[in-house]
Amino acid sequence: MAAKKTYKMKNKLKAAQWGIKLAWKIDKKMFLFWTVLSVGLAVLPAVALHYNRSIIANLSAFLSSGTGTFASVMPDIVMLGLILTISGLSARLNDDLLYMMMYDSYYLGLEEVMMDSAQRIDLTEMVKKDVRDDYFSAISRCGSLTDLTSSGCALLAKLASIVSLLAVAFSASKFIFVMAAVYIVVVIFLNSAFSGKVRTVWKELREMLRRADYFEKLTQTGDTAKETRIFGSAEQIKADWEKAYRQIEQSEVRRTFGIAQLTFLSKAGFYLFMVLMIVYSLFQVAGGKMGPDVLLMIFTLCLHISEAVSTVPRSYQQLDYGLYGLDIQRRFFENTKAVDPKEEQHKANTALDDEHCFEVNGMTFGYSEAKPILKDLNFKIKYGETVALVGGNGCGKTTLIKVLLGLYRPTSGEVKFMGRPHIDYRKHFMMDKVGVFFQDFYLFHLTLGENVGIGNIKEVGNERMIRSAMEKGGAAKLINKLRQGLGHRLGKQVYKDGAVLSGGEGQRVAVSRTHMSDKDVMIFDEPASMLDPIAEMEQFFHIKQKLGGRTSILVSHRIGFARLADRILVLDGATIVEDGTHDDLMKRSGVYAKLFREQAQWYDNETSGDLRPAAGTGQ
């Protein structure tokens, strides 16, 4: 138990250190300005109280016995006004105001840091579910740095205020000082005990809210409505939502009850403290040991102490919550392999091998250690060679492409690109050398032109190049079809008038994006799987032209596309079972020849209108 507490405390301290360093890097002036101002304003009430005592004595002497002139008490009146104004200002500078003032710098600053860091995370890590969960957990807490800076600043100010008020209390009465100190310790103890409990409940609550939100949206969004309506799964989903919601209610009750208990105890403590102080002071006045000026000062002092102490819980909880989020972020970014920008400068920017573009030696890869998707692969691809990857669904073709591109690191063995492992190159080396079409392409909510143009980011505004790429990718007709042509935005999620493209149209746009780039290595992974047969042939024709002399890798279930290649690699059972030219593999009568003959049969039968496979058709 004690070890667990020490571990938690250590992590909190590390998170605080990490957060302060980050805040310092993002905007140190903001941090310094508000800290100095808050602490400065926080000690002013104590200073004011100190002077207030003599001011009150002078004013009461002038009012009750006419001691002095109006002009002589004038500075005291002005001073009293100033003291009241400062106290008011000091009270206004609370957590909410600080959070608001720091929001722009630290909330948005942390979001930027997250976006930059995410770019450097190894994709092999990102496909792991626990890493992805941790990542979402980290990025959904971008307020944690603002929590730390604003509540940290507020707590520092409160601490300064309490210490300075205690000093004044000490000078007025030792008894008052001891009572105030006891009161402060009790309130702080209560808060630290409760805030841990409230945070645990809040953590559970977040998970439950996420789950309930998921089920709630399932029955309501257009994307899933067709499945829920046609298959009648809405009742099942609703039951899951109700279950998640019931858990939320129970959790909310516990959280609210915890906060109510804390508030009650804090308030009760405050009244008890005030009553004790007043009774004590009245006895002192009655006994002639204390003047009315001291009584007034003690009363004001107690109010100030209570105010400072009563707002500590909120700042403490916010700070604690911020540290919790920062600790998740710190651990995620410290434990996840990422490229260090400093290391970049020492990396290579030139190829090492002038014969082979890709070299794969004993390479094994799996999304989880237990189940390799690719096992002990060995092959080389020469510069200028066109290689087709062929194999059934799920055999690992797309995965192999991603490993060849260095997006995923092999579990064992090695992959070299132009003579070196990917990790040895600077980040931009691959981007400058490779143009790729992924079968799981993504269309951004940008304009049609930009969606194509980003294939060659330097030419993103070059309309002539975009139009030419769209001709080759078979997407040119879209320019006239969409009301705003190249300037029309895609996607309905973000823009009201965004265009929704069909699967085939989207694929044409994504292939056009690949035609934008003019790279040494071109990779096409199922570029025509959603196209009608004529468009498919056109696509293959333009790709063939594009390949001219470049190193290229083609993936397609259409054997006709594979025939564009100089060499064919057949994947089956996690390994390469055949490697050779079309003619070699047909002679071998293995997996490739079987695939080829089966596809040819269906084509022959389709043209004859008979869909039963015909026997004996072949090459």
Ligand SMILES: Nc1ncnc2c1ncn2[C@@H]1O[C@H](COP(=O)(O)OP(=O)(O)OP(=O)(O)O)[C@@H](O)[C@H]1O
């Ligand atoms: N991100 C991922 N996380 C876990 N497993 C994955 C992931 N992506 C793919 N897989 C698994 O890896 C295997 C190979 O997938 P891959 O997409 O490489 O096959 P493919 O040969 O390209 O298939 P297809 O011909 O259907 O496109 C599949 O069994 C798939 O379930």
